[in-house]
Amino acid sequence: MIRHFRCMTLLLALLMAVSGCGIRKNVNFKPEDTYSAFRSIYGNCNATGITAKASLYYTSKNSGHRTTITLWGSLETPLRLDVRAGIGAYIAHIREDKSGLTAFYPDQKTAYTHSSPIRAVQLLGLPFPFALKDLAGLISGCYPNLIPKSYDTAVPENDVIRFTFDNGPISSILLTGQGIPVEISGRGEISWRMELSSYEENSSGKMLPQKLAVYTDQGDKALLRIKSRTYTAKPWQAETLELKLPENSEKISLEHNGYVKIE
Numbered sequence: 001m002i003r004h005f006r007c008m009t010l011l012l013a014l015l016m017a018v019s020g021c022g023i024r025k026n027v028n029f030k031p032e033d034t035y036s037a038f039r040s041i042y043g044n045c046n047a048t049g050i051t052a053k054a055s056l057y058y059t060s061k062n063s064g065h066r067t068t069i070t071l072w073g074s075l076e077t078p079l080r081l082d083v084r085a086g087i088g089a090y091i092a093h094i095r096e097d098k099s100g101l102t103a104f105y106p107d108q109k110t111a112y113t114h115s116s117p118i119r120a121v122q123l124l125g126l127p128f129p130f131a132l133k134d135l136a137g138l139i140s141g142c143y144p145n146l147i148p149k150s151y152d153t154a155v156p157e158n159d160v161i162r163f164t165f166d167n168g169p170i171s172s173i174l175l176t177g178q179g180i181p182v183e184i185s186g187r188g189e190i191s192w193r194m195e196l197s198s199y200e201e202n203s204s205g206k207m208l209p210q211k212l213a214v215y216t217d218q219g220d221k222a223l224l225r226i227k228s229r230t231y232t233a234k235p236w237q238a239e240t241l242e243l244k245l246p247e248n249s250e251k252i253s254l255e256h257n258g259y260v261k262i263e
Contacts, residue, residue: 031154034161037179039149045142046204047231049074052139056083058127058222067091069224071136078241079132095243096132102243111245114254118169122189123254127222128214129192130169138196139229141208147173147184180207191217 051072058065066086073079078097084090093104100115103124114120117131128135130146137143147170151163157174160182164172171191174183185193198210212224245251 031151031156031161031163034175034177034179035151035154035163038147038173038175038181039144039179041179041206042141042147042181043144045075045140045144046206047075047140047142047233049232049234049236050136050140050229051232052136052229053227054139055225055227056127056222058220060125060127060220071132071139072236073136073241074236075133075136075140075142077133078236079136080241080243081132093243094132095241101132104243104245104249108250109246109248110250110252112252112254120254127220128224129186129188129190129216138209138212139226140231141202141206146170 049072051070053068053070056067056069058067068084068086070082071079078095081092081094081096082090083092083094090106093106095102096117100113101117101120102111102113103120103126104111112120112124114123117133118129121129121131134143134146137146148165148168152166153164155162155164160174160176162172162174169186169188170184171187172183172185173181175181180199181196183193183195185191193215195213195215196209196211197213199207200210202208208226208229210226212226214220214222214224
């Protein structure tokens, strides 16, 4: 009985100690510090341009597609994106600048344009529900304007904190205690959720994700695996970011949710 009592006493002491740790963790919970750390790390850019290569696997309507992408240009646009079928032929050549987005499909010999990059992505069914500028920022760990500067609510979830936003295209972001994002959710015509994982530290000490996985409410999924990324501080030469269309290419405007031939 004495031995049993001592065991029970020790077990209760351990449970109280574990419980006490949990309580202290909640008492020291300061979401404003976590969000400030996030803004400090991922709200600042150490470069003006980027070149990145990645593999992209996406599924839509029960069909899967394996591609490789090359993204290059200025973080403030213009940006170029080439998509290939693995190591095969090019599927699409895309350019985003201040006037909007142009996507050229070689097999169709057709270029589609829209003044809103995000709307163009939606209409064309591209696997990422945001602009190339946002994608470049997420890959490079620099997106000061994608996530709001302040949050509306903060709720702890196990060892992370969910920050929510009442308005705008971003509905929530999930951060570790060090301010590293592990999930971002967005609202709009199609709601989506993105998981950021396999973080590695770059040469400047910033933690960057090697994997970006996007899921939509329609059941689509896109998995981006970063193969390489390099940064530039000098402005890009204009000709390296041009999207030259072959002769006799058709141009179609996607404005007003319709297809209007413009050339």
